[in-house]
Amino acid sequence: MKLFFSFIRKEFWHVLRDTRSLVILLGMPVMMMLLFGFALSNEVKNSNIGILDLSHDESTQLLTNRFDQSRYFSVTKNLTHESQIEEAFRKNELRMVVIFPPKFRESLLHTNQAQIRLVGDATDPNTSNIMINYASAILRDYQNEIFGEQKFPYQINVESSMLYNPKLSSSFNFVPGVMTLILMLLGAMMTSVSIVKEKEKGTMEILLVSPMRPLMVVITKAIPYLLLCFIDVLLILVLAYTVLDMPLRGNILLLLAESILFIFTTLSLGLLISNLVDKQQTAMFISLVGLMMPALIFSGFMFPLENMPLPMQIISNLIPTKWYYSIVSSIMVKGLGIKFIWKQTLILVAMTVFYLAVAMKKFKIRLE
Amino acid sequence: MLNEEIVIKTNKLTKTFGDFTAVNAISFEVKSGEIFGFLGANGAGKTTAMRILCGLLSPTSGEAMVAGYDVYKENELIKKHIGYMSQKFSLYENLTVRENIEFFGGIYGLSRKELKEKGNDLIGRLGMEKEANKLVGSLPLGWKQKISFSTAILHQPKIVFLDEPTGGVDPITRRQFWDMIYEATDAGITIFVTTHYMDEAEYCNRVSIMVDGSISALDTPHQLKEQFETDSMEGVFLKLARQAKRGE
Ligand SMILES: Nc1ncnc2c1ncn2[C@@H]1O[C@H](COP(=O)(O)OP(=O)(O)OP(=O)(O)O)[C@@H](O)[C@H]1O
Ligand SMILES: [Mg+2]
Numbered sequence A: 001m002k003l004f005f006s007f008i009r010k011e012f013w014h015v016l017r018d019t020r021s022l023v024i025l026l027g028m029p030v031m032m033m034l035l036f037g038f039a040l041s042n043e044v045k046n047s048n049i050g051i052l053d054l055s056h057d058e059s060t061q062l063l064t065n066r067f068d069q070s071r072y073f074s075v076t077k078n079l080t081h082e083s084q085i086e087e088a089f090r091k092n093e094l095r096m097v098v099i100f101p102p103k104f105r106e107s108l109l110h111t112n113q114a115q116i117r118l119v120g121d122a123t124d125p126n127t128s129n130i131m132i133n134y135a136s137a138i139l140r141d142y143q144n145e146i147f148g149e150q151k152f153p154y155q156i157n158v159e160s161s162m163l164y165n166p167k168l169s170s171s172f173n174f175v176p177g178v179m180t181l182i183l184m185l186l187g188a189m190m191t192s193v194s195i196v197k198e199k200e201k202g203t204m205e206i207l208l209v210s211p212m213r214p215l216m217v218v219i220t221k222a223i224p225y226l227l228l229c230f231i232d233v234l235l236i237l238v239l240a241y242t243v244l245d246m247p248l249r250g251n252i253l254l255l256l257a258e259s260i261l262f263i264f265t266t267l268s269l270g271l272l273i274s275n276l277v278d279k280q281q282t283a284m285f286i287s288l289v290g291l292m293m294p295a296l297i298f299s300g301f302m303f304p305l306e307n308m309p310l311p312m313q314i315i316s317n318l319i320p321t322k323w324y325y326s327i328v329s330s331i332m333v334k335g336l337g338i339k340f341i342w343k344q345t346l347i348l349v350a351m352t353v354f355y356l357a358v359a360m361k362k363f364k365i366r367l368e
Numbered sequence B: 001m002l003n004e005e006i007v008i009k010t011n012k013l014t015k016t017f018g019d020f021t022a023v024n025a026i027s028f029e030v031k032s033g034e035i036f037g038f039l040g041a042n043g044a045g046k047t048t049a050m051r052i053l054c055g056l057l058s059p060t061s062g063e064a065m066v067a068g069y070d071v072y073k074e075n076e077l078i079k080k081h082i083g084y085m086s087q088k089f090s091l092y093e094n095l096t097v098r099e100n101i102e103f104f105g106g107i108y109g110l111s112r113k114e115l116k117e118k119g120n121d122l123i124g125r126l127g128m129e130k131e132a133n134k135l136v137g138s139l140p141l142g143w144k145q146k147i148s149f150s151t152a153i154l155h156q157p158k159i160v161f162l163d164e165p166t167g168g169v170d171p172i173t174r175r176q177f178w179d180m181i182y183e184a185t186d187a188g189i190t191i192f193v194t195t196h197y198m199d200e201a202e203y204c205n206r207v208s209i210m211v212d213g214s215i216s217a218l219d220t221p222h223q224l225k226e227q228f229e230t231d232s233m234e235g236v237f238l239k240l241a242r243q244a245k246r247g248e
Helices: A002-017 A019-035 A058-069 A084-090 A104-111 A125-147 A171-201 A203-209 A214-242 A252-276 A280-298 A310-316 A320-332 A338-366 B046-053 B075-081 B097-106 B112-126 B141-152 B171-186 B221-227 B233-241
Strands: A047-053 A073-079 A096-100 A113-121 A155-163 B006-017 B020-031 B035-040 B061-066 B082-085 B159-163 B190-194 B206-211 B214-219
Touching: A002 A019, A002 A171, A002 A214, A002 B097, A019 A171, A019 A214, A047 A058, A047 A084, A047 A125, A058 A073, A058 A096, A058 A104, A058 A125, A073 A084, A073 A125, A096 A125, A104 A113, A113 A125, A171 A203, A171 A214, A171 A252, A171 A280, A171 A320, A203 A214, A203 B082, A214 A252, A214 A338, A252 A280, A252 A320, A252 A338, A280 A310, A280 A320, A320 A338, B006 B046, B006 B190, B020 B046, B020 B061, B020 B190, B020 B214, B035 B046, B046 B061, B046 B159, B046 B190, B075 B082, B082 B141, B097 B112, B097 B141, B112 B141, B141 B159, B141 B171, B171 B190, B206 B221, B206 B233, B214 B221, B214 B233, B221 B233
Parallel strands: A047 A073, A047 A096, A113 A155, B035 B190, B035 B206, B082 B159, B159 B190
Antiparallel strands: A096 A113, B006 B020, B006 B061, B206 B214
């Protein structure tokens, strides 16, 4: 145990005395938080929307078809009551709901006024915003058709709102994304680089020639990074809460527990990489290109997954970051509990066990 | 100082990488307290043989005992009784002299108190009081090698393996390094050392010369010089090296 701590202390010294790692460790999360703070515009295609038609008349029928035919939307569900909206958003079935009030056509023709409500899923506020704009455009077109170009007092009033996220700040959306990326970067890259560095410098040989068990050598190398990653999770949460005014909706303990799980995932990926390569540069390259790029592309926070071609969507299921991102945004933005994310959690556990098993097997082979 | 206890014994020890035989059926014995020189040109297989004896590599065939333990089955036990200084420089550059000593002593299970005492003692003997809290990376190579050696024997192993410990070091420091080696043998530690410097071969009790994976000659420096009818180890080495096929 004493030995264990002296290893950990040694590892901390390494990190703290190396300005480059310190910058990555502390500068990176802060920089990313600010960088992604600028709203990212996302494109929307064939997003699933629901219709809550309380009027069932000619106009609402026509408008529903218009929505369905538009390249931005496809109507996948007809709702009967407003209470179903939240449920549908939670299950990720729908991204937006169009609500036609009772007697829509009647009031439009007789009072020259009609209300339509658009409700967006604010988990992804950028996308929701864009969707509401597109939907409003479709409604405007329809209005122009029936009343001509004349600036008549006839009007369809569009009232839009967002569920879960009334302030519609884009920061809410990217915070889980930054957390995912940072953990992937630190967990996998820093661990693999630090282990490979010992191989390159020859110190690994000295450790392996000592009575220390090889497994112990590797575990003690990984633990400091577990701690450092965890500190970064806290750092990001504090930044989100204080600088971005982000309310932490879900259970914070659940969020931290899931984060620790994901840190384990990234550490085991780091171990795996360190067993495959002998050069620090290679380790860094694999971490950046092999892990960070897919993490960026396939987590769904920069590029909405539903806009991707099917093969890409299938690939995205193999990327651990997708699941962690989904877990974090479910907890942080939607305030959901374990009941809604146990599937993602199980997938992450399975992935971690798999990576660890492969890493350990490779490690044994190396030592014959 | 020499006694007849045998601490290393190999019999037709062989290591192949694919179809390349790096170490080819070498057999030798090293006695307790001896300084055993393990010579050979670049690529002769010295490091490979040494790594097998240290339990870092498992041999392809043959037998070897180190400190009374079998290299196949008991390599974990071997590790407790040896010290190793690898060919690559191997201290942590980011740690201070004292931190390195304490860390490497620590992995051999020395207690905190022992580490403090031995660390201070060592720093005193090396005359590095002023540098004790400097990062190792900022020190000259010769000093690093001395620290490296001292940490390798901090836990008082039976045998210490030194792989080209003086490579690239100036003659004066080399001389001091060899004084440290003699001190270690006085403390009962057996030395197994490889070197490229022929003058250092003269300091050894016995010398083996490896050519292309096999041991071509093994005796005291005096006997070798007589056998090869030359007056320096340089001469012995040149005559043997001529047989080598592995080029540089
Ligand atoms: N893991 C390995 N796989 C394949 N070949 C190897 C491996 N390790 C060493 N060799 C080869 O075995 C031969 C002997 O290498 P070794 O390092 O033992 O030589 P050496 O005598 O220590 O040389 P030097 O004086 O340069 O240190 C070399 O030709 C080397 O390329
Ligand atoms: Mg060598």
